Amino acid sequence: MSNQQVVQVIIFGIAAALIIFGGIRVVTAQNIVRAALYLVLTLAATAGLFVLLLAEFIAAVQILIYVGAVVVILLFGIMLTRAPIGLTPDLDNESARIWGLVAGLVFLGVVTFVLWRHFASVPALELSAPDSGANEALGRSLLVDWVAPFEAVSMVLLSALIGALAMARKD
Amino acid sequence: MVGALASSVSVASSALLGAAEAAAEHGEHAAAVLNGPNSTLKLGWLVVALPFVGWLLTLFFGKRSPMRGAIYGVTALGAGLLISIAMFFQVAGGAAPYHQKFYTFDIGGYEVSTGFSFDSFTVMMFAVVTLISFLVHIYSLAYMKDEVRFTFFYATLSLFTGSMLLMVASDNLLQMFVGWELVGVCSYLLIGHYWEEKPNSSAAIKAFITTRIGDVGMMFGIFVLFFAAGTFDIGGINGLAASGGIKHGILLAGATLLFIGVIGKSAQFPLHVWLPDAMAGPTPVSALIHAATMVVAGIYLVARNFDVFRTAFALGPGGPANVVMIIGTITMLIAALLAMVQDDIKKVLAYSTVSQLGYMVAALGVGAWTAAVFHLFTHAMFKALLFLGSGSVIHAVHSNNMSDMGGLRKEMPVTFWTFLIGSAALAGVPGLAGFFSKDEILHFAFHNHYYAVFGVGLLTAALTALYMTRCVSLTFFGEFRGHGHPHESPRLMTVPLVVLAVLSVTVGSLNFWGMKGFGVWIAYAGEQHVAEFDVVAMLAGTAAGAIGILLGLWIYYWKKAPQGLLDRVAPFRWAHTLLMNKYYLDDLYIKGIVRPVQYSLSKVAYWINQKIIDGVVNGVGVMTRKALAEATYWLDQTVVDGFVNDVANEAGEAGGALRRIQTGKAQQYVAVAVVATAVLVIAVVWAVR
């Protein structure tokens, strides 16, 4: 392994650790606001991982939309439903924990098994600096190759907007 | 208010500018567009776009606009009507079809294009739809004046019309399907306009679900044809079908599936049950649904894809009996019989529509393309007239039932005379619109040896004349049986009636025998069809109508028929009961389909529940501490005394079985989904090992 690759592995390790740690805390924290903040940690670490994987534009979008908008909406949801701030003992369905754990682990096991069979032999990724103009290619791809789904997604967002307004307003 | 008007003006002007730009793009000056031999056809897109613009404006600015938002719909449809009439005259003058491609995109290697195709058939539909819709818009100004949700009603009316126009103008099946579904949604909204009362919202849901059964068929039909032809383009698919480029089996499957959509949408037997219930909507909507939009969509689909149907079913002179013809023939007869016993004036007309749609479908089934399309054309005129006339009556007496009417001839002269003209046209009185189109169909059936269709058609013609005579007699003659003092409707309602009455008298002559009229303008695949004259068919048709009218007068006007016949003669009584219960079809659907499905589903669910879910889900997913207890219970139940309890509890448990897995707790459903996914992945891995 070259030095560069070692650095990459280290960065990946840090990002992965933060993602997993944040994720586990999101689903285990007994304080709802903290769970939201751990979600920020996970999402931000994911953005870092995207940078490492040469997808800077996606990383920027990740920060803008997920950390900037989605988490803020979730915090608004917490606030508007007057969730108790601070330690809340009944955030979990206690009796479901064991079954949730079983389901998660079974799923992880199955997926790991499949992935291992098919992708274990893939050689190390080549992570050289991206070509300039990668974002241009992405823009072209979005607005030329995928323009129909792009328009469809805009319709989905519009109807989500209207639907959310219709549902959330007091009649 | 001013702002809304200004914005509407700006939208309209920008739309016009768009047209000019589009023309300039094609290297032509804007003025040249308006001078070419098929110039107005190039404005056809505007006819489609205007109602949608009207819809949006009404929706967003309606409540603050003049006439509570009706202004937009009326203006849009008025302009659309003018353009359509101009297009119609140009087509009648022999203008070449105009094909307008909008936008082509490809998804995963399949090219999907959108566009409009304006040929003579489309233009005729444009004229019919915009005319009826415009008159309905005008009429509703008075009819809906004091009703709830006036603005929303107008918005939906515009959208309804726009969707139908979109469907009619489409050059490809996918876009057509979009219009088709939009029409369905709008009809749902309009039928359920008075949703505060349960029967009305139920009727809307029934209409939606019943047509949806057909729509599924149509969707799969489109898929089949798409994969067979590799394109959604209607011209392309029909060309391939006609030239034998699609294997006959596949074509037959595609056509049959499409025809299921037609059965649902055009209310053919056995899915006709929704149309009479759809009378729950406001009467102008009924006029629109029955004359111009919704139900004729199915006829349009068959006529537009006639090459597909013709090749698949071998339609045409000398062809074998086929499903299109049989369904149409059955429908026209049973619906005409049902119309005989209705008390609700709108239901008489509703069954009459079903019957006349059966005529059109049967005509298509025997290959009489021009006759079917012409019947669609004339039927739109007089059926819209009849519905609007019945609306005028209902407006005056505040009841749908003919037992509350009678003697309205003097109080409502305009309504009476126009309704009479409409009835005569429907009954096939010589010289009026219905006579010519019906005669064409009978003539074609007779001459190509479809004697069953001819015979049933004659019978239906007689029945049609009979029930319309009954309807007119009960409504306008005799003594008034209702309450209050009915009076003639306002001008806004009577003027559309007069316009439609004039058209009902005159449009028939467009296809006068031997004249180069309708059949030449609106030609199928360039094949012109001049109406022919035949003494036998004409005399038979006229005689059938005359017998029906005389019989009707004898029973309902002169009241010479022996009284109490229904009570004394058992077969009549049985027949009457059968008709009053609509052949028990609704009961059959409830008892024969809905309940058994519920029952057998619950049985299956019970079995799965007892034998599998309790074991697996309780073991893995169900988040209760009772898993062990349940398992013991399960062992106890099934193994030890399961048999005894099964027999004893079957009735009670079967109903409750679905309940157990339907806990309503979303997380348990997710748990089942996760487990199922894992199982599926394992199974797939195992299978491809």
Add this chain to the structure above:
Amino acid sequence: MRLMSILMLSAALFSIGIYGVLVRRNAVLVLMSIELMLNAVNINLIGFGTWLRDTAFVNAQAFVLFVIAIAAAEVGIGIAIVLAIYRNKASIAVDEVDSMKW
């Protein structure tokens, strides 16, 4: 750095999300867990895109953008539903919302 480690990270995050969806009672927390799962999918897509850099690099990123857009729509609708439920029941405990049955 190997593709396998990225895929394993994604799978782990997804499983954590499953756990959260199944176990959490507060509806907002369930929505957060769903966000975790969507995020795991994004990591997966980007990982594959980087592996198939010559053919799928840009397409994978386009897909991720779609997923992010859908996620934004989903969370907006989700919060609206949660608020509606809260207004009607004064509680957003997921296991108490079980009237959609029978």
